Amino acid sequence: MQVNPQQLLDDGFIILPQVVPPEQLDSLRATYETIVERQHRIWAGELDWDVPVAMDYKPKQPRVVLSAVVDAATADTVDFSLHDHTLGVSRQLMQAPDAAPVGMFLMSNPATDHGPDPWHRDVVPDRLAPLRGLQADMLANAPGYVQWNIPLYDDDVLWVVPGSHRRANTAEEERLLTENARAPLPGGVQVRLKAGDGVVYSNLILHWPSDYSTKLRRTIHLGYRSFGGALYPYDTHFYWDLGFTKHLSPASRAQFERFAQLGAQERDRIETLFRAMLAKDAATFRETLALLHPGETGRMVAVVLLSKKAAQIRALKRPEIASLPRNDRAVAVGDQRVSLYLLEDLAGRFSPEETELLWQRFAPLDARLQDATAHPTPGFQGNESRYVSNEMPANFGVDDFITGWDESA
Ligand SMILES: [Fe+2]
Incomplete structure (x- = not known):
């Protein structure tokens, strides 16, 4: 078709x-x-x-x-x-x-x-x-x-x-x-x-x-x-x-195994990208970001999406969340019970200290994504959010994001 x-x-x-x-x-x-x-x-x-x-x-x-x-x-x-x-x-x-x-x-x-x-x-x-x-x-x-x-x-x-x-x-x-x-x-x-x-x-x-x-x-x-x-x-x-x-039939199973492999390869790249951030290694960060998001336009959107992953894995490390049953853990970090294993695979690759440091690198961007004065925008899903619903941070690109790492430890 x-x-x-x-x-x-x-x-x-x-x-x-x-x-x-x-x-x-x-x-x-x-x-x-x-x-x-x-x-x-x-x-x-x-x-x-x-x-x-x-x-x-x-x-x-x-x-x-x-x-x-x-x-x-x-x-x-x-x-x-x-x-x-x-x-x-x-x-x-x-x-x-x-x-x-x-x-x-x-x-x-x-x-x-x-x-x-x-x-x-x-x-x-x-x-x-x-x-x-x-x-x-x-x-x-x-x-x-x-x-x-x-x-x-x-x-x-x-x-x-x-x-x-x-x-x-x-x-x-x-x-x-x-x-x-x-x-x-x-x-x-x-x-x-x-x-x-x-x-x-x-x-x-x-x-x-x-x-x-x-x-x-x-x-x-x-x-x-x-x-x-x-x-x-x-x-x-x-x-x-x-x-x-x-x-499933062997042929269908093989397709799903391939999809799972592609997902695993992507998580490997995300790990590489996060580790580059921890090391303040801008070159590896840029290289890996270009693998995850080859298009030049919109790379900052990928960085925002990855900041959400970093926030989720940080939440998973919190003792009061880590000790919850799976379903409650998923709810607490905004995931689903069936897909939580993917996030936990990524989270398992980082120590709690690394996760905190990673979040420090994302924090200046995260602050720009929030607006304390924002009122709920109709047509969006989820609970009332402190995050801006419509506009990307103005005048804040990948270079600015990398520069922001110097503000953190
Ligand atoms: Fe819908």
Whole structure:
């Protein structure tokens, strides 16, 4: 399947017919139903499964984490995330040599009506870089992350504001979202998908889950990140680990092993970069940053994203967090239970003292990312944040960041 990457950059989303090959629709519906039933039995406490339920059960949008409940008889659900129409298209759109599924989910309907959710962009200011930085990075280098909804039954829950992935909220949007974030926005478009069609989009776009009703919903929800593209993606989690791949065919398993290797290679680079910072070795820092983010434009966004990782591994070292059970540890550092092992792998490479020193190197940047007078911006996710939601620090580039190390020990 051929797509035009420019269309995603222009509009923020692309609707594609027959992402599920028609001859596969019935069988995928059947295997997904098996998975949904299994998940409901796990949620009801009637069934133990080898992987704990990965994410909190959301009553309004019950979500199945595929890797947590798949078995050999339902492995076609995972194989579909490796299909040319999903993985292949994602790789084209991200213009990268490699792409990997970050998360493989199924969104299903709730048992009772929950109505509309708020309009939002999938941006948590505490965890990512300011929106305008993420957007500029994407527009200069191609997206490093794309997200999909692929319904197995007709689905028009999702709305988007075309083009809003390229800009901040307008003043009118701010006003309307503040009044009522659960109503149509000017220019908003309902994404009407027939069974088997798909929409692939930048999750920086203003989007709206317009109705969590009891109407049958079985919508495959996939996220992909790039590897080897021009930028460092803002979503580097895998919401899976290799354990689940024992259920897959050898060919599919080999693909996931390769994705895990690419992730491990990236963490090695991050370690090298952090160690260069500890040693105030600017040359190695620049070299490694250019490996993580080859595009010249937007490197500072990568530095901001890496500062968030440094903050997370620092938090993991705090005794009161380190001693928590895994799920609570993940929540405390803003991660997910299934992906925490990746962060802990990185954290395990540094002593508590190194982690503190690393944070001192990031502190001048972190201070510039905060604004004590900031008021909550509508359309963002997460709790009220002291971090600026829209604008990157002005006049503060990689050179300034490196110069700032001299202010620390
Ligand atoms: Fe969202």
